[in-house]
Every structure is written in C-alpha cells, then in structure tokens.
Amino acid sequence: MGGKSGAGECAGEWEPHWAVDRWAAEARLVREAEGLGADGLVGVRLGAGRCLAVDTRDARVVQAEGAFPLLPDAATWVPPDRELLRxxxxxxxxxxxxxxxxxxxxxxxxxxxxREPAGRTHLVDCRGARHRLALVDGVLSPLDHEPAEIQRESLLAALGGPPMPCLQVIDDAHRNPASLTGIRERLAHGDFAGAFDVLESLLGPGAHLRDGPLRDVLETALRRRIDHGLYRSGLGQPGPPGTEYRKRRAAVRTHPRQALGR
Incomplete structure (x- = not known):
C-alpha cells in the first residue's frame, strides 16, 4: 500500500475494537522511527485482507494504495483489558x-x-488501650508512649524481654509486613518504584530495614538487578574466581529505597 494523490476518505462506522483514536499518534511514531518524517500515510491492517490508511496530517482515515509503513497490531486494536473495562x-x-x-x-x-496512605494512623491494642501508630519524621512510630518509655521498652526487648504490643507491631512491619506479597510481586515485574512507594507509605522514607523476610526479598531483588546489569554490560560475575558474590550482605544498605537505586 502507499499513498496516492486523491485518496478517498473512508466512510462508515468504526468497529468498537478498533483503536481509531490512537491511530494518528501511533502512526506519527511509526513514520518517525523509520526516518520518514511525521507527516504522511501509514497503513492499518484490519484482517481478512482489509487495509486502510491514516493520514497523520489531519488524522483522517482514508482508502489508499501504495507502499508505506504499517501500523503495528498492538496499536491497531483496543487492548483486551480496556475492552473488558469498558x-x-x-x-x-x-x-x-x-x-x-x-x-x-x-x-x-x-x-x-x-498500601497504606501516607499519614494514616494505625490502631493497636496495647496494654488494655487502643494506641496509635503513624509516620513521624519519616519513621513509623508509636504516638501514645513517652520517648523515655519507648527507649526503656526497646532496651528491654533488645535484652530478650517481651516487647510491648506497639513496638511488636512496628517490628513485624519492618521484618514481615502484611504487604510483603504485593511488594514481592511488584519487584518481580520490575516495578521497583511502586514497591518502594508501598514500603515507604507503611514504614516511612527514613526506615531502617531489619533482618527478616522483607529484607531478604529486597536483597534478592538487588542481586538480580546487579546481575542483570553486569550481564547487559558483558562484565559477567564480579570478583576474582571463587568469590561467593551472591552470599555477601555487607554492602547492602539498610535504607529500603537506597538499597535499589532507581
């Protein structure tokens, strides 16, 4: 197919699964990618041997013949997910x-x-009362305990004593939060920004990771990202022969967002 002078404008109703509203913009991208300039005709294959053309200069869909670039199928049809939504x-x-x-x-x-919205208060049953947890100075903190009490209880917990419920909930959130599955799925799909948005909305941007499933998930994602970068650059596994690179943890930062740079 190719544009020819006097190409006729296509009349009639459009099929609902044609992404007609996207054709002109996508056609410009196709022409520019092939070095043809943004203005001109691009073919649109509709199946059963039917083919139209879109003119990027005025977004008209026309009947035309000749040899010009074709719109990819992904840009021709309405995505199935959007059809299901509609x-x-x-x-x-x-x-x-x-x-x-x-x-x-x-x-x-x-x-x-x-994901918990930033600024939302979490309620915890603590020693016969309902206490609040929220982000304070970028860190998930108990709001209904005095700083001296928090320091004392934290020290007792570090020495092996049972932590008070507010501190236990905070510790669990740092080690194995309820949103861990969602964070893991986002990382698996390459959505690092989304994973850290979830994490920061719960723990705050100033949180320090603690040993546990959450830290393990982030460290695994970090190693995979480093390995992928090394593979793409052709450097292979770093370190001299015999270096157990995958088992080292000393270089992993404890700030969640710093652990995986965007």
Missing part, C-alpha cells in the same frame, strides 16, 4: 499496577490492599 466485566483492582498505569486506570482498590 464492558464492565473487570474492575481496575483486577489489573496489574503496570497494566493499569499503561491504560490510564488507577486501580485504587488493588493498591489499597497492599
């Missing part, structure tokens, strides 16, 4: 966060399951 057959909470972001959908309910 039909009401799926909610944003069912989408992976990266898919929801790509479709411009905020999966609020999905995020709520593993």
């Amino acid at each position: 039909a009401g057959l799926i909610d944003g909470e069912r989408l992976h966060p990266l898919v929801a972001q790509a479709l411009g959908v905020r999966a609020a309910q999905a995020e709520a399951s593993d």
Whole structure:
C-alpha cells in the first residue's frame, strides 16, 4: 500500500475494537522511527485482507494504495483489558499496577490492599488501650508512649524481654509486613518504584530495614538487578574466581529505597 494523490476518505462506522483514536499518534511514531518524517500515510491492517490508511496530517482515515509503513497490531486494536473495562466485566483492582498505569486506570482498590496512605494512623491494642501508630519524621512510630518509655521498652526487648504490643507491631512491619506479597510481586515485574512507594507509605522514607523476610526479598531483588546489569554490560560475575558474590550482605544498605537505586 502507499499513498496516492486523491485518496478517498473512508466512510462508515468504526468497529468498537478498533483503536481509531490512537491511530494518528501511533502512526506519527511509526513514520518517525523509520526516518520518514511525521507527516504522511501509514497503513492499518484490519484482517481478512482489509487495509486502510491514516493520514497523520489531519488524522483522517482514508482508502489508499501504495507502499508505506504499517501500523503495528498492538496499536491497531483496543487492548483486551480496556475492552473488558469498558464492558464492565473487570474492575481496575483486577489489573496489574503496570497494566493499569499503561491504560490510564488507577486501580485504587488493588493498591489499597497492599498500601497504606501516607499519614494514616494505625490502631493497636496495647496494654488494655487502643494506641496509635503513624509516620513521624519519616519513621513509623508509636504516638501514645513517652520517648523515655519507648527507649526503656526497646532496651528491654533488645535484652530478650517481651516487647510491648506497639513496638511488636512496628517490628513485624519492618521484618514481615502484611504487604510483603504485593511488594514481592511488584519487584518481580520490575516495578521497583511502586514497591518502594508501598514500603515507604507503611514504614516511612527514613526506615531502617531489619533482618527478616522483607529484607531478604529486597536483597534478592538487588542481586538480580546487579546481575542483570553486569550481564547487559558483558562484565559477567564480579570478583576474582571463587568469590561467593551472591552470599555477601555487607554492602547492602539498610535504607529500603537506597538499597535499589532507581
């Protein structure tokens, strides 16, 4: 196919699964990627031997013949996830966060399951009363205990005594938070920023990681990211022969966001 003078504008109704509203913008990207300039015609394959063309100069869809670049199938059709959303057959909470972001959908309910909004107060049953936990100076802290009491109780816990419930909840959040599964899934899909947003909303940006499943998950993600970077650069595994690189932990920072630089 290729544009020719006098190409006729295509009339008729569009099929609902055609992403017509995206064709012109995607067509400009195709032409620019092939060094043809943004203005001109790009073919759109619709199946069953049918093919139209979109004119990027005015976004018209026309009937044309000749040899010009073709729009990728991914840009031709409405994504299945968006069709399901439009039909009401799926909610944003069912989408992976990266898919929801790509479709411009905020999966609020999905995020709520593993993310606490910044500034939200957590309630804890502590010694016969309901106490509050919240972020103070970037760190998850108990609000209903005096600093001297917190220091004393922390020292007792460090010596092997039972921690008071408020400190126990904070310790559990640093070691094995309820949102750990969501954090692990985000890291597995490469959504490092989203994983740390979840983490910071719970523990605060000033939190120091403690030994436990959360730290193990972050260290594993760090090693994989380093290994991938070394592989991409062709450097291979660092260190002299016999170095047990994967078992070393001394170089891992305890600040969660610093542990995996963006």
